[in-house]
Amino acid sequence: MVNAINDALDIKLGEDKNVVVYGEDVGVEGGVFRVTEGLQQKYGVERVFDSPLAESGLVGTAVGMAVAGLRPVIEMQFCGFIYPGFNQIISHASRMRNRSRGLYETPIVIRMPYGGGINALEHHSESMEAIFGHIPGLKVVAPSTPHDAKGMLISAIESNDTILFMEPKRIYRAIKQEVAEGKFTIPLGKANVVSQGTDVTIVAFGAMIREVQKAIVMAKEGGISVELIDLRSIYPIDRETIAKSVKKTGRIITVTEGPRSFGLGSEISQIAIEEAFLHLEAPPARVSGFDTIVPLPRGEHHYMQDPYKILYEIERIVKY
Amino acid sequence: MVNAINDALDIKLGEDKNVVVYGEDVGVEGGVFRVTEGLQQKYGVERVFDSPLAESGLVGTAVGMAVAGLRPVIEMQFCGFIYPGFNQIISHASRMRNRSRGLYETPIVIRMPYGGGINALEHHSESMEAIFGHIPGLKVVAPSTPHDAKGMLISAIESNDTILFMEPKRIYRAIKQEVAEGKFTIPLGKANVVSQGTDVTIVAFGAMIREVQKAIVMAKEGGISVELIDLRSIYPIDRETIAKSVKKTGRIITVTEGPRSFGLGSEISQIAIEEAFLHLEAPPARVSGFDTIVPLPRGEHHYMQDPYKILYEIERIVKY
């Protein structure tokens, strides 16, 4: 996935002089995950560069660049470090068009590795998509494969909206996949039905897709057929795809890494009951983190969604 | 309500030397809403004081004071200005006890007027409880009457947790109510059943309670009996009270001012389906703001929940 993202950046830097890439250590170092490796050498320090260590500064200057016609792609080094930039996101990046009634736009992509499972320090393992999904004017997306990462990032850079692009760092290098060369796009806002099933629908995104797939294999052994929807876009949510699936299966589970309360799971459940109440055979359920801080590595297995946690919920809901 | 809050601060400043009150313009001026009026004169500039204009500074220094044994009560001048302090809230105030395994605590109260309906400028009318409710380690509460404001604020100041205390500024001076003199507390985390009903449960908090009450009167004329739950605490949520009510009525609507997606409404619906799925006669519904920025005053009526919007949903859900 790291290569696919690098490739997408490379393509957009190559074809659009207005694209600039910056952030902490993205230049010389090529990013702590090597996602921007080689780009500074190729495009020069004016287009790919290290910024001072300040996230409000990162987002705020990107707002300025964007209203002046550039298309900044900035990197938050880890998900836990986006918060100093929160005010610039919620007060400006997501609002400038609305505030100025269309006079100014902010085509910004905020790239951010997120999620757990890499034995990291505190603040390095969070998945707080729900907070960002609640911010009007912002789009929030997350790929689950290298192919999606490339196509979605190109779409994100070409979009005139501000987009939070969440990268599942746990699978940065875990999934091997041939990715088509050259430019292609994947539309933002559309979910992807990864596999068809009849008994229960599972909605997930990012690194959770792989975990759900493992659970699906186990469920199948028990004779349960699961339909898997990769949400891809956390806001806006593809209600239609969810509605269609849950009308068919009558059961739905959302699998996420973030805290439970006020999380993505509740939102998906709400959509399911609004769209398919009379089809529901069990209450829409959520497999999620607890309402706690992600534990340090030795405790992280308690918190994380392994395939068994998902299977447990599948069995529970099917028996309901 | 302004007086009740002032009274609570006065009582706690009077009985506990560790309580300090500070924020932008809370000292000499007594706050832009006059909530802290007279307190500096009474308790001196070391205990009630103006801070520099910096919200991260406000929360961050409060974290420091709290670990050193004080009980800071800080004020965010308006709901839209808490975001520069977001990192200190999510990364420290809500985590210090967990991080240090109980060695340090952060008994901080962050007071914040929130919500619309006062013809204010941009950023002055927001209701983003869902974002804060999603932060593990934080408690989020909001009173709907002067009595509750006083009792809940005293509880908040006495709590050893970090508490976001949301004050519905729209009804700061709108509700006349005799408030008991002297000290009393209202436990945080418990909802209040404001009025009993049989056909539908409405969950709301803060300034929305009054709007719902108006809708209830109209609904009654149409023969619909509504049970109203004042949530009081947005996190933790009193599941039990909600469960009991929805099992009785079979229908539930959440009324909030914030954006719809990833909002409080979805969370309450999720609780209803988890607790009372088989009792539900209609899909849990939400009356909320749109997924948009709160419009400037001339457009705010489109966005806000007036009693008719609530009545509309009551009628719709009862007919479902």
Place this chain on the structure above:
Amino acid sequence: MFNEYNPLKKTIFQIIDDNGKVINKAWMPDISDDRLIKAYKDMLFARTADLQIVSYQRQGRIYTYPPNYGQEAISGATGAIIGENDWMVPAFREMGAMLAKGVTLKELFLYYMGYEDGSKFKNAKFTLPISVPIASQLLHAAGIGYAVKYNKEQKVVFGFVGDGGTSEGDFHEAVNFAGVWKVPVIFIIQNNQYGISTPTRVQTASDSLAIKSVAYGVKGIKVDGNDFFAMYKAIQESVKVCLEGEGPVLIEALTYRKGAHTTSDDPTKYRTREEEEAWDIKDPLKRLKGYLKSKKLWSDAEEEKIIPQFKEEIDRQFIEAENYGPYPKEDVFKYLYAEMPDDLKEQEQQYERFLQWKAAKVK
């Protein structure tokens, strides 16, 4: 100039005294009589408008408004220099400079009457809307500065903030980024000595606000912000620095907010009559007028004649704004995204259905 008036020397850059007499000839800017008279008129217009808006507000015809009263020389000098293609990044107390960029009073009225449409400037190019979250806009100025430099444009970015705003982290990050990137941004601190009720000494223990430039390795200067000539000269020199690629510059403009913080504020709670009177003597319009009169460029008679014309024009635009009409519901939804997501479309339709139901219900 940035050497002579290095903020470490703790001097303040002044050209005229309280009566408009030139006391610092060496730095007197070269400015034609015509431009000077125009600048004075613009300041007078801004003041007239400002006072009138406060009275509209008292009549309940407009919402909360933050007066510029007493600070007009800063916007006046900026307005006299800022080019059509320069960028203006306001806080919220820069009426004169915004008018100079081409923002209309009507637009400002619409904004304070509660229409976002008032931030869609029809004639003013390169002018950002008013920014409410304190100091946050300075980062936009730094970012725009980057774009200007990146595109090799001959442009300057003006970024405004108040004294209170210098306490925010964003102030620090903005001037610091601009310093590292060496971008053409003129940061102007309107030090009116209060942030609402909070005096500057509660904001910082530093000797001045200009001295903070040292922390970012950028040029800085403290200027008498009620002295039109000093402001003019300081900005002119700053523009030069920026265009030569030596920017940014941090200007502290010392002034006094003669009015309330906003129309909901009562300054008698936190400042004295004496203090206010002491600053009346330093009123920026009075001082510039003193100079103009001494040069026979302006007279009380002219002023008496022109003010009613101003008032009429202000009223005309105000009434236009007042008659702007209702706020269409589409406008709540339309501008959030380049294309409206289905979800928002659905929310708009739901709202429409509700409105129809309500119309039937209440009629």
Place this chain on the structure above:
Amino acid sequence: MFNEYNPLKKTIFQIIDDNGKVINKAWMPDISDDRLIKAYKDMLFARTADLQIVSYQRQGRIYTYPPNYGQEAISGATGAIIGENDWMVPAFREMGAMLAKGVTLKELFLYYMGYEDGSKFKNAKFTLPISVPIASQLLHAAGIGYAVKYNKEQKVVFGFVGDGGTSEGDFHEAVNFAGVWKVPVIFIIQNNQYGISTPTRVQTASDSLAIKSVAYGVKGIKVDGNDFFAMYKAIQESVKVCLEGEGPVLIEALTYRKGAHTTSDDPTKYRTREEEEAWDIKDPLKRLKGYLKSKKLWSDAEEEKIIPQFKEEIDRQFIEAENYGPYPKEDVFKYLYAEMPDDLKEQEQQYERFLQWKAAKVK
């Protein structure tokens, strides 16, 4: 001292040269031989531990770790001065100072092995856990400073940050608040010249980091951070300033991170062998040892004897940490709130039910 070494003069405060020879007698601190030897041993212990941890990490016995290698004089001097009741507010590269406060290596090991228990310091009073979000902890230091002053305690607060951290808004707000409140906080910037791969010139255009003190009206000084005596003296004087109620103080300690940023970093990507070698000459232990040897207070023989003892002690604590045992599931839930909310209790019970189900399933 803060006059003589005013950062505006762009000097750096030094006492010994690269070989440990005293070149600035006037400011040589008064410190007994015993304490000096102890300080050296502490620094040597810290370095030995540091190198050993990196090798544990290579063996996969510990997670990511940020080495202190090359920066030991800063923590060493702090540790030699900081009192039992003074507050220590670390960033994450202050091992020596934390050990001096009474934090145990075992605790630090637990932390880097992924147990929060490693942040529950059993012996170290008034010591905050390691803070990961850069610069945010400085505001805690300022707030603690307020509490210390409020309670009229004779205490000093030490707050640490890196050079990169000075770019964050929180750095600005922290030093600024402390300046306005005049609280007893010593802010120490460990300027090791890089924030991960980013050199200090990308962080700021200012002449130095110490000079930023001017922006907050607080005392500041730039110190050779590899010179134990200079650090000791600067801190000693800062403590005096604080206890006299004249704090805060901002110290820039110039040093060099000889190791990688963390064990996941490869510094050869962004710096040269020559640069590293130039800084080897200024190694803080080498310099202090040079002094000690010249005074016959220390010998290579003693060093060779003591290092194996250190290693044994380090290993002992490491193995204790390695055998700490599993992470109980209660610990995930227990510390979020003073009392666990029902919701969390229910989540814990759900998890317990799942574990039982899983145990039955996979056996």
